[in-house]
Amino acid sequence: MAExxxxxxxxxxxxxxxxxxxxLVQNAAKVRFLRGMGIKVxxxxxxxxxxxxxxxxxxxxxxxxxxxxxxxxxxxxxxxPAWGVH
Numbered sequence: 486m487a488e489x490x491x492x493x494x495x496x497x498x499x500x501x502x503x504x505x506x507x508x509l510v511q512n513a514a515k516v517r518f519l520r521g522m523g524i525k526v527x528x529x530x531x532x533x534x535x536x537x538x539x540x541x542x543x544x545x546x547x548x549x550x551x552x553x554x555x556x557x558x559x560x561x562x563x564x565x566p567a568w569g570v571h
Contacts, residue, residue, distance in 0.1 A: 497536045506534075523548075 497505075506515040512532040519526045519534055524544050527535040 493538065495538055497538055497541060499533065502534050502536060 502515060502519075506518050509515050509518055512528075512534065516526050516528060516532075516534045519536060522544065524536055525540055529535050
């Protein structure tokens with residue numbers, strides 16, 4: 486019998502938000518943290534963060550590509566030691 490896969494929800498689950506914001510516990514702190522990452526955050530009636538999955542993925546992809554570009558530029562233009570994890 487074929488296994489039925491669940492559709493991916495349009496917003497991050499509370500568990501996913503908790504994992505991203507670990508070790509933060511308070512909802513207000515989670516909202517500040519996520520907004521500090523450049524993520525648009527709505528709030529549920531209970532104050533917990535509500536984040537669009539699509540927007541979160543876009544922001545993270547931009548950050549990853551910008552980070553790799555910075556590392557590439559630093560490696561090319563620097564005569565000093567290459568600080569960071571390689």
